[in-house]
Amino acid sequence: MPHVFRLPDIGEGLEDAEIVEWYVAVGDLVDRDQALVEVLTDKASSDLPSPVAGTVLALGAAEGVRLRVGEVLIEIDDGTDSKASETSETLIVSGDSHTIAPRTATARPKAAPATRRLALELGLDLADLNGTGPGGRITADDVHRSATPRPSRSLTPSASTQPIETEDDNEPKVGAGLGQLPVGHHTLRGVRGIVARNMAQAWAEIPHIHTMDELDASLLMDFQARIRTMDRPGATRITPLTIVAVAAARALRRFPVVNGHIEGRPADSIVIPDGIHLGIATATERGLLVPVIRHADTLDLFAMADQIATTTASARSGDLTQADLTGATFTVTNYGSLGGRFATPIIPPGQGAILGIGAIAERPIAVDGEVLARPTLPVVLGADHRLIDGDLAEVFRRAVVDDLTEPLHLLMGG
Amino acid sequence: MARPTETQLRDILVDMVEARAQGGRLWNLQRQGQVGTVAPVDGHEAVVAATAHALDPLHDWIFPQYREPLALQRFGPEVLEQYMLYNVGHPDGSRLPPSVRVAPIAISLATQIPHAVGLAWGMTLQNEPGVVTVFFGDGSSSEGDFHEAANLAGVLRAPAILLCVNNQWAISTPLHQQTAAKTLADRATGYGIPGVRIDGNDAAEVYDAVDQARQRALHGDGPTLIEAVVYRLGAHTTADDPTRYIPAEELEAAQRDDPITRLATHLASKGLWDDELRTTTEAEALARIDKAFERAITQPLAPDAVFDHCFTSDTPRMARQRNALLEATTATGAAESGVSQ
Numbered sequence: 014m015p016h017v018f019r020l021p022d023i024g025e026g027l028e029d030a031e032i033v034e035w036y037v038a039v040g041d042l043v044d045r046d047q048a049l050v051e052v053l054t055d056k057a058s059s060d061l062p063s064p065v066a067g068t069v070l071a072l073g074a075a076e077g078v079r080l081r082v083g084e085v086l087i088e089i090d091d092g093t094d095s096k097a098s099e100t101s102e103t104l105i106v107s108g109d110s111h112t113i114a115p116r117t118a119t120a121r122p123k124a125a126p127a128t129r130r131l132a133l134e135l136g137l138d139l140a141d142l143n144g145t146g147p148g149g150r151i152t153a154d155d156v157h158r159s160a161t162p163r164p165s166r167s168l169t170p171s172a173s174t175q176p177i178e179t180e181d182d183n184e185p186k187v188g189a190g191l192g193q194l195p196v197g198h199h200t201l202r203g204v205r206g207i208v209a210r211n212m213a214q215a216w217a218e219i220p221h222i223h224t225m226d227e228l229d230a231s232l233l234m235d236f237q238a239r240i241r242t243m244d245r246p247g248a249t250r251i252t253p254l255t256i257v258a259v260a261a262a263r264a265l266r267r268f269p270v271v272n273g274h275i276e277g278r279p280a281d282s283i284v285i286p287d288g289i290h291l292g293i294a295t296a297t298e299r300g301l302l303v304p305v306i307r308h309a310d311t312l313d314l315f316a317m318a319d320q321i322a323t324t325t326a327s328a329r330s331g332d333l334t335q336a337d338l339t340g341a342t343f344t345v346t347n348y349g350s351l352g353g354r355f356a357t358p359i360i361p362p363g364q365g366a367i368l369g370i371g372a373i374a375e376r377p378i379a380v381d382g383e384v385l386a387r388p389t390l391p392v393v394l395g396a397d398h399r400l401i402d403g404d405l406a407e408v409f410r411r412a413v414v415d416d417l418t419e420p421l422h423l424l425m426g427g
Numbered sequence: 428m429a430r431p432t433e434t435q436l437r438d439i440l441v442d443m444v445e446a447r448a449q450g451g452r453l454w455n456l457q458r459q460g461q462v463g464t465v466a467p468v469d470g471h472e473a474v475v476a477a478t479a480h481a482l483d484p485l486h487d488w489i490f491p492q493y494r495e496p497l498a499l500q501r502f503g504p505e506v507l508e509q510y511m512l513y514n515v516g517h518p519d520g521s522r523l524p525p526s527v528r529v530a531p532i533a534i535s536l537a538t539q540i541p542h543a544v545g546l547a548w549g550m551t552l553q554n555e556p557g558v559v560t561v562f563f564g565d566g567s568s569s570e571g572d573f574h575e576a577a578n579l580a581g582v583l584r585a586p587a588i589l590l591c592v593n594n595q596w597a598i599s600t601p602l603h604q605q606t607a608a609k610t611l612a613d614r615a616t617g618y619g620i621p622g623v624r625i626d627g628n629d630a631a632e633v634y635d636a637v638d639q640a641r642q643r644a645l646h647g648d649g650p651t652l653i654e655a656v657v658y659r660l661g662a663h664t665t666a667d668d669p670t671r672y673i674p675a676e677e678l679e680a681a682q683r684d685d686p687i688t689r690l691a692t693h694l695a696s697k698g699l700w701d702d703e704l705r706t707t708t709e710a711e712a713l714a715r716i717d718k719a720f721e722r723a724i725t726q727p728l729a730p731d732a733v734f735d736h737c738f739t740s741d742t743p744r745m746a747r748q749r750n751a752l753l754e755a756t757t758a759t760g761a762a763e764s765g766v767s768q
Contacts, residue, residue, distance in 0.1 A: 021460020025666040046455045057668030064459040336675040 014093045016065045020052075020073075020086045023059055029081045030054045031203065032074050033331060036125060036150065037087075041069045048125075049087055052080075055202050058334075067091040124151040129332050132156045190298075204300035214362045218278070220398040223357045224406045228418045229380070230373050230390040236420040240314065249318040253373060253390065254347050258291055259317050259423050260416040261368050262310040264409055265289045265343055271409050272342045274365040275399050283400060292341030292361065295325045302328040303361065305341045314423070343367070354391045365400045368413065369393040390417060431480065431634040437699045438501075439480050439630050440690045443472035444705055445712035446498035447687060449507075452716050453497070453514070457665045461724070462514040466494045470628075470660030473686035474592055475499065477633035478560060481641065486557035490530040490543040494592075495562050503527045504715075511719040518732050520723070528557075537563055537570035540589065544576040547585035547650070558644040560588040560637070566597025568611050577652065581618040584649035588640045591652065592627060594659035599672045612654035620650050627655030628686040660685065730756040 020030060030052040037049050048060040073085040080086060124132070124139055131153055132139050144151035201209050233256065240251050265272040266289060273285040289310040292303040304324035306312070312320060327333045343364055348356045349371035358369040371391030377384050394410040401409075416422040431439065446468050456462045468475065475498035479489065484502045491499065496510040505527045513520025513532065521531035533539035543561035550557055567573055568591050580587045591611050595602050608614060615622025621643070625636045633655060640651035658681035662669050669678075694700035734741060734749045741749060 019460065021458070023458055023460070023665065025464055046452070057670075059458060061458050062455040064461065334670055336670045339671065340674060 014091055015070055016067065016089045016091045017085055018049075018064055018087050018089065020080045020082050020084055021061075022082045023052075023061070024054055024057075027054050027082060029079050031079045032076050033058060034076055035072060036060075037069050037072075039069050039071060043067065043069060043089065053203065055206065061086070063087075063089065065089055065091040125153075128153050128156055129330065204297075204302065208301050211362055212359055215359050218280075218362070219275075219360050221357070221360065221395055222398045222401075222403065222406060223393055223395050224403070224410045225355055225391065225393045226410060226414050227371075227376075227378075227389045227391045228414045229378060230388040230417070233390060233417050233420055234373070234388050249315070249322040251314055251318050252321075253370070254293075254345070255314055255318040255321060256420055256423065257347075257368070257370050257392075257413075257417065258293070258306070258309060258321060258345055259312070259314055260413050260420075261343065261345055262289050262291060262312070262317075263416060263423065264412040266310045267412060268405065268409050270405065271366050271396070271401060273400060274342070274363055275397060276363075280399060286342045288342070290340050290342045292344035292364070293321055293325060294344060294346035294358075295328045297329045297331075299331065302333070302338060303341060303344060304328045304333055304337055305339065307340070345370070349373070349391065355393060358393065358395050360395050360397055365397045366406075366409070367395040369395065392417070429635060429638045431477070431631055433694070433697055433699055435480060435634070436630060436690065437694055439473075439476045439634070440687070440694060440700060441708055442476040442479070442498055442500055443630070443687050443690065444708045445500065445715075446472050446476065448709040448712040449497050449716040452713055454665065456514075456720065461720075462511075463516055464664050464666055465514065466664045467661050468494050468497050470594060470658050470681070470686065471495070471592055472498050473630040473690065474590070474627035474633050474655040474657055475562070476501070477630040478562075478590060478637045481634045481637035482560060483557065484528060486528075486555075487641070488528045488530065488543070488546060488557065488559040490539045490546075490559065490561040491532050492536075492539060492562045492564060492567070492592075493532040493534055494564075496529075496532060499529060502529050507715065508719045508722060511716070511723040512726060515720075515723045515726075517723065517726055517728055518736050519726070522736070537567040537572035537576075539563065540567070540572050540576040541579075544580040544583075544585050544587050544650075547580065547587040547644075548583050551583075551586060556645065558586040558588055558641050560590055562590050562592055564597060565591065565593040565595065565602055565605055565611060566600065567591075568593075568614070569597075569605055577614070577618045577620070577650070580650040581620045584647065586644035586647075587650040588637060588644065589650060589652045590637070591654045592657060593654050594657050596659050596663065596669075596673070598663045598667060599669075610654060612652060615652040618652070620652060622652040622654065624654045624656065627657035628684055628689060630686065630690050657686070658684070 023030075031054075033051040033053050035050050037043055037047075043049065043063045043066060045064065045066045046062045049063050050061050051058055052061060067089040070088040070090050072087055074080050124144070128151055129139065132142070132151075139151055142151050142155050145155055230253075233253065237251055237253060237256065269285050270283075272289055273283055276282045276284050288308050291306040291309040293306060294301060294303050304327065306317070306320045306324060309317065309320075324333070324337065327337070341361065341364060344358075344361055344367045346358050346367060346369045348358065348369050352372045354371045356369050356371070358367045360367045369392070371393070373388050373390050375386045376389045378387050378389060379385075380387065392410065392414060394406055394413070396406040396409075450468050453462065453465050454467060457465045471494055475495045479499050479501040482489065489495075489499060489502060496506055499506045503526070505524055506529050509520050509523050510532075511520070523529055523531065530539060530542065533542075540561050540563055543559045547559040550559070563573065573589075577589055579585070580589065593602065593611055597605055610622075610624050612622035612624040621640075623636055623640075625632050627633060636653050636655075640653060643649070643651055658678075659669075660678070660681060691700050691705070729735075731749045731752050734745055734752075737745065
């Protein structure tokens with residue numbers, strides 16, 4: 014008999030949820046309590062387990078679609094009556110009356126988010142793996158079995174000794190949907206809602222000061238080009254963002270206050286964390302996410318490049334958990350990846366400062382009394398003036414600028 | 428001073444493992460839309476189950492908060508049955524048979540503490556043997572009800588055990604924002620009663636502390652405040668996302684001190700526990716909760732049942748509301764079956 018599982022209210026008073034990922038497809042056998050789907054509500058992302066054992070007859074919505082509470086999520090034949098699966102091809106979802114066809118065979122390989130992440134970390138492409146789980150689902154064991162590590166396509170552009178490239182793995186792609194929204198009122202939700210809340214809090218509570226500089230990036234570009242020739246096989250490409258992140262972590266170790274933040278409402282304490290955890294602002298289809306590189310000051314350039322590539326790729330594919338997105342003590346934002354020169358970035362709540370970098374481009378600068386065209390890197394430090402006075406902001410900014418102007422400093426420890 | 432025997436410890440572990448297994452199933456039932464909001468017991472199993480085993484179900488009372496019922500089965504199978512009835516939204520779920528000395532769960536924080544102290548005082552007035560144990564959390568210890576009840580219990584020398592399960596988090600509020608006191612047990616001084624602080628993940632230590640408090644109470648020496656330190660190993664409730672505020676490292680550290688792993692390791696070293704026993708224990712626990720759930724969802728539920736347990740008879744306003752509700756449900760023919768949250 015078909016068992017209709019409608020989207021439940023899994024919080025207290027939720028109205029809808031977004032289908033993030035189906036773990037099952039039409040025709041799959043499922044057990045009771047087996048995870049069927051990951052959904053994202055305004056509160057959290059959750060796996061919904063099957064209420065019955067049986068065969069999947071139809072999925073109520075495609076990935077990316079928002080379902081309202083009470084709409085059909087999935088239909089499962091629980092085997093109690095065999096004559097019953099006529100309505101299985103499509104389901105008409107009430108409300109928008111859009112017809113959702115069952116998932117086609119061309120959908121991306123089935124695997125749990127943790128498995129996707131594992132594959133990503135091991136440099137494996139899920140499309141190349143044979144799933145031995147239910148319905149061809151790729152399991153963690155499948156990933157481990159086929160792990161002769163090799164560079165993943167998405168993460169590792171071939172190491173190259175080509176002339177200087179200033180583009181970045183962290184570069185946001187300008188999607189067709191950017192800036193588009195239909196006429197009307199739209200409820201703030203999901204990542205947009207979270208960004209809105211955080212930014213409002215930061216703007217209301219943190220008195221920002223910004224200090225800006227523009228450094229001669231000649232040696233930086235040279236350093237990057239030369240270190241790329243030393244790339245270990247399979248290692249992720251070093252980008253300007255990698256080098257900036259390492260320089261920031263180094264400066265934060267010298268000035269723990271910049272790594273700290275003000276706490277309490279009203280503010281009543283200064284917190285100096287015992288680790289340096291860098292947030293990397295990342296544009297994704299869902300909106301701005303800031304995955305965290307933990308203990309960033311313990312990473313060398315290569316490890317930093319790997320971690321930034323992995324976490325930002327996971328952020329874009331939606332595989333990060335909330336824990337991967339919290340706990341940053343300082344944020345680096347590459348607003349220049351779309352060409353900007355100067356900006357005034359906002360400090361995320363719970364941090365004391367933010368470092369922004371603009372686009373590297375040839376610009377006229379004065380060198381030894383002459384105006385020359387040289388690549389320059391604009392940098393901006395935003396600081397919480399409750400915690401950081403102008404002198405500290407300047408000294409910190411200069412520490413970063415000095416290391417970027419002569420990146421050999423970064424190889425000298427301390 | 429009474430350490431539990433190894434056999435008692437094994438019985439306690441069985442209850443803990445059953446509570447954990449049933450809690451997992453209950454979480455899934457909530458995610459399937461079949462029960463209302465649930466507060467998981469994960470991380471609290473030792474303090475709840477060991478307390479139940481240190482008490483006398485025939486004479487002693489337990490006032491739970493809302494997280495404990497799955498680990499209270501020593502007080503009778505009815506605890507699980509009524510808890511499941513509560514979870515599907517049936518008002519009768521909060522009514523336990525008189526032979527079961529467990530009070531209904533209390534959602535409003537700390538309200539159960541004055542009730543417990545009142546009952547304990549009443550028992551002395553009526554010369555009834557027995558003690559009343561009341562569970563509450565670190566968050567509840569900031570509520571006025573706690574202070575008033577603890578003070579009164581001290582004045583009256585009520586045979587009560589005030590068992591504060593300090594799981595470090597009041598939803599998302601960490602303990603250091605909850606109190607400036609060094610420990611919650613310290614507060615006992617202000618009420619003139621003994622306060623002890625114990626490791627709530629150590630079933631034997633819990634048993635011992637509750638037993639001593641019980642002996643004191645039975646000898647007329649009054650109440651004891653016990654602070655049992657544990658760590659909430661999961662969400663506050665099904666409506667909560669703890670990954671937003673609990674540092675991953677902190678949770679991992681707490682998981683290494685999982686009370687079930689700890690006691691299972693000890694008993695396995697004595698040859699009293701193994702994986703097979705755990706598997707059968709879990710299977711039995713799941714069968715039992717499935718049965719209790721089936722029973723709960725097949726229990727008739729009148730649309731106006733929500734009015735049934737407020738007063739002996741309806742006030743005029745309630746009577747009007749009850750009639751309006753009955754008319755509305757008859758008119759639409761939509762006396763919805765199943766879950767009402």
